[in-house]
Amino acid sequence: MNKSFRVVLEVSVKQCAFLAVALLAGGLLVKGWLAFAQSHEMGSNVKHETAVSLAVPAAKPLAASPAADQSADSVLDGFRHVEVASVADAMEQITGRKIYMSHRMHSIFTTKFAGYALTMLLKKQENKLGSAGMKEELDAIDEGAPNSVYVATVEDGADIAGMGGLMGTAMAARDFAGAVIDGGVRDTAYLRKIGFPVYSLGEVPSTSVNHYVFGGANVPITCDGVPVKPHDMIVADSDGVVVVPQDMETQVLAVAQKMDFAEHSMYPLIEQHKSVQAAVKIFGRI
Numbered sequence: 001m002n003k004s005f006r007v008v009l010e011v012s013v014k015q016c017a018f019l020a021v022a023l024l025a026g027g028l029l030v031k032g033w034l035a036f037a038q039s040h041e042m043g044s045n046v047k048h049e050t051a052v053s054l055a056v057p058a059a060k061p062l063a064a065s066p067a068a069d070q071s072a073d074s075v076l077d078g079f080r081h082v083e084v085a086s087v088a089d090a091m092e093q094i095t096g097r098k099i100y101m102s103h104r105m106h107s108i109f110t111t112k113f114a115g116y117a118l119t120m121l122l123k124k125q126e127n128k129l130g131s132a133g134m135k136e137e138l139d140a141i142d143e144g145a146p147n148s149v150y151v152a153t154v155e156d157g158a159d160i161a162g163m164g165g166l167m168g169t170a171m172a173a174r175d176f177a178g179a180v181i182d183g184g185v186r187d188t189a190y191l192r193k194i195g196f197p198v199y200s201l202g203e204v205p206s207t208s209v210n211h212y213v214f215g216g217a218n219v220p221i222t223c224d225g226v227p228v229k230p231h232d233m234i235v236a237d238s239d240g241v242v243v244v245p246q247d248m249e250t251q252v253l254a255v256a257q258k259m260d261f262a263e264h265s266m267y268p269l270i271e272q273h274k275s276v277q278a279a280v281k282i283f284g285r286i
Contacts, residue, residue, distance in 0.1 A: 075249050079114035082256045084237045090255035101224040101241040104201050108188045111197035112237040115177030117228050118144050120152040121215035122208055133213055140217035141167060146175035149234040153221045154183030158201045160208050161186035172196040180241055182223045199241055
């Protein structure tokens with residue numbers, strides 16, 4: 001075979017092979033592009049349909065306002081961190097009245113809490129009803145919401161236990177914040193064991209069963225001389241207990257937080273200058 005013809009033939013074969021590979025690759029590329037375009041279009045439709053389907057429930061009215069719940073949670077958390085002394089000062093500054101419980105009201109252990117009042121009134125009256133005479137009181141506890149503070153007034157009850165370990169266990173299980181009793185408390189060793197905080201007039205071994213009757217739940221009461229309405233904010237720490245009316249919570253919290261900030265900012269200045277008056281001149285308060 002002629003040498004030049006053989007060279008041309010080899011070149012032609014190579015070109016044909018290259019052309020075949022190019023055509024095959026081109027076909028695959030086109031096929032792949034078409035598949036991608038089709039899947040992309042389907043994906044867009046799915047996304048569009050999903051967006052539409054998701055938009056429908058969003059248009060429905062909500063049963064409760066998350067913003068309102070968040071605001072309530074924020075206020076409750078604020079009262080959990082602010083000092084009770086500042087809350088008492090804020091209440092007096094805003095209302096011109098002293099709305100805190102007396103030195104008689106003390107906790108069974110050092111604690112700090114805030115929550116919404118679930119009020120209870122127990123009236124002094126001898127009876128033979130036993131536990132049946134406490135049904136309404138127990139129902140109120142068993143239906144109590146988380147973050148409740150059980151606030152009870154036991155008429156002439158300084159030496160009568162308004163609650164004990166059984167009620168305290170139920171309250172703790174239902175995530176109550178604590179209890180405030182204008183009366184006595186018993187089973188304190190067990191209450192300390194489960195870590196449930198109770199303020200009362202003192203620790204006594206007595207019972208209210210057969211000596212008191214139900215006077216009302218979630219009704220306005222007076223606890224240690226302070227008016228308390230259902231859902232008022234109860235704030236307690238080592239300094240005592242303050243009641244904040246429900247319609248004043250936000251205003252009182254804002255003032256109390258400013259007082260807290262100022263007072264805590266004064267501590268290092270007093271230490272630095274070894275003088276209370278030096279800090280008072282800067283912050284204008286004591």
